[in-house]
Amino acid sequence: MSTDMQIGPRGGAERRERSSPRTVIRGESPPVRESRAWQSGQVESEAGETLSCGIDWCAFTFVPTDKGWPERLLGMLDGASVTRWSFKDRGRGFRGYASSADLGSFGLCAWGGEHQRGTVHVELTGDGCSVVRDWDAVVRHLADIGARLTRVDIRADDFSGARFNVEWARRAFAAGEFDGNGRPPEDILITSSNKLKGQTYYVGSRAGGKLFRCYEKGRQQGRADDPWTRVEVEWRAKDRVLSGDMLLHPVRFLAGAYRALHGLWGVVDVVRTVRRGAELSLGRLLKHARQQAGKLVNVLVEVCEGDLGAVVELIRRDGRPARLAAADAHSMLPGLLMEKRNANRSADFDVSSYGWQSA
Numbered sequence: 001m002s003t004d005m006q007i008g009p010r011g012g013a014e015r016r017e018r019s020s021p022r023t024v025i026r027g028e029s030p031p032v033r034e035s036r037a038w039q040s041g042q043v044e045s046e047a048g049e050t051l052s053c054g055i056d057w058c059a060f061t062f063v064p065t066d067k068g069w070p071e072r073l074l075g076m077l078d079g080a081s082v083t084r085w086s087f088k089d090r091g092r093g094f095r096g097y098a099s100s101a102d103l104g105s106f107g108l109c110a111w112g113g114e115h116q117r118g119t120v121h122v123e124l125t126g127d128g129c130s131v132v133r134d135w136d137a138v139v140r141h142l143a144d145i146g147a148r149l150t151r152v153d154i155r156a157d158d159f160s161g162a163r164f165n166v167e168w169a170r171r172a173f174a175a176g177e178f179d180g181n182g183r184p185p186e187d188i189l190i191t192s193s194n195k196l197k198g199q200t201y202y203v204g205s206r207a208g209g210k211l212f213r214c215y216e217k218g219r220q221q222g223r224a225d226d227p228w229t230r231v232e233v234e235w236r237a238k239d240r241v242l243s244g245d246m247l248l249h250p251v252r253f254l255a256g257a258y259r260a261l262h263g264l265w266g267v268v269d270v271v272r273t274v275r276r277g278a279e280l281s282l283g284r285l286l287k288h289a290r291q292q293a294g295k296l297v298n299v300l301v302e303v304c305e306g307d308l309g310a311v312v313e314l315i316r317r318d319g320r321p322a323r324l325a326a327a328d329a330h331s332m333l334p335g336l337l338m339e340k341r342n343a344n345r346s347a348d349f350d351v352s353s354y355g356w357q358s359a
Contacts (some may be wrong), residue, residue, distance in 0.1 A: 051163070053251050055135070057153035058233055059123040060146045064111075069145075070101075071122060073109065076141040078132040097121060106131060121150075139244040148244035153234045153252040154257075157217065161227030166199045169214040169231070169260070177260035178203045178212065195224045203258075207239030212258065233257045285321055 020135070070087050077085040086104040094100035098112030106128030111120045132138060142149070158164035166189070172178065173187050185204040192198070198216030205211060211234040218226025233254055235242055246253045255261050297311060304310040 015205050016137070049196075052157040052159075053254060054127045054155060055129040055132070055152065055247055055250055056155040057124065057151060058138075058149070058247065059121070060142060060147040060149045061119045061121045062142075062147035064120055064145075070109075073122065074103075076137065077103070077106075077132075080137040080141075081131045082133055082262055083131050086291075089348065094121070103128065110280050126153075126259035135247045139247055142244060149244065149246070150237045151235065152242050152246045153232055154246065154254045155230055155232040156254060158229045158231075159227070161218075161229045164214065164229045165227075166201045166214055166216065166229070169201045169203070169212075172258075172260035178258045195219065196222055205235060206234070207238075209236045209240055210234070210257075229267055231261075233261075 074085050074087055084104075085106060086102075087109075088102045088104075090100045090102055090108070092100060093113065094108065094110035096113055097110035097116055098114075100108055100110040101123075102108050103124075107122065107124040109120060109122045132288075141147075156164070170187075170189070176184070178185060178187075185208070187200045190200045190202070196219055198219030200213060200215040203212040213230075213232045213234070215230060216228070217230040218228030221228070235246070293315070300311045300314055301308070304314075
């Protein structure tokens with residue numbers, strides 16, 4: 001499989017070499033006067049679109065005051081999320097830290113090391129951020145422990161691909177809508193011969209502390225004809241202070257990141273992203289389960305004389321797949337299972353057997 005890297009549409013003989021985008025202190029401001037709509041995450045857009053927006057990565061460091069910091073960290077995350085977190089030593093370091101631990105499948109933390117000045121570093125991945133429902137509690141905890149945000153990613157999803165797509169981003173770049181007051185940033189387009197990987201378009205650089213991404217999320221999830229497009233802006237604490245307001249008002253900061261993003265926002269709908277992600281993940285997990293254990297299930301059905309409940313008890317285990325942690329098991333997943341069953345008549349199971357009612 002070959003991968004091509006192309007410089008975007010403003011390249012050529014007349015184009016000067018680009019450097020990283022200018023440094024901005026405390027994040028970018030919104031292009032319009034702030035109102036209650038901005039604060040609530042519901043903003044009238046110029047075209048009236050409904051897009052989904054949220055936090056996709058969060059990293060911070062702090063200096064603990066005693067050895068009880070892991071319990072307090074997990075307590076905060078448990079209280080702010082729809083699932084429980086765990087702490088498991090990885091037996092190795094992380095980026096200069098001597099020790100590290102996985103926070104379930106939702107992130108990690110690291111501590112120790114000669115040059116780390118007694119700090120603890122925490123990273124919440126996209127999966128981790130997706131299960132957080134109370135960012136106010138997170139921000140209060142960060143303030144209480146004197147934490148410093150080191151990275152925040154904010155994403156927006158356009159499931160129709162009508163507003164956001166790679167060609168839109170390239171046209172916006174060509175029109176100078178990603179330029180700041182300094183030298184314009186570089187852009188890179190990555191394409192692949194594998195249609196399921198799709199295209200990814202970058203503007204800026206991590207070295208400069210601010211990076212824009214636009215990529216074909218539906219294809220990345222394994223659907224070649226899915227128009228779902230995601231745009232993200234990644235900020236790092238390089239010559240800028242990342243404010244906790246970014247976690248509370250992601251729409252405001254994303255819309256203010258570049259002129260290309262001004263005025264695009266409709267009513268924010270986080271649930272749509274959770275549902276779409278759960279739908280795609282559920283499809284993959286069902287396919288994998290059928291391939292790996294489908295024939296074994298047939299044998300167990302025979303052994304248990306058709307008692308499906310007994311078969312389930314033989315093979316089930318506690319917990320839920322990390323990919324489905326953000327989904328509501330009592331409302332969202334049963335409906336998705338019924339949709340999968342209706343879409344694939346060969347799926348011979350009935351969710352009502354497990355005490356669920358379809359949505």
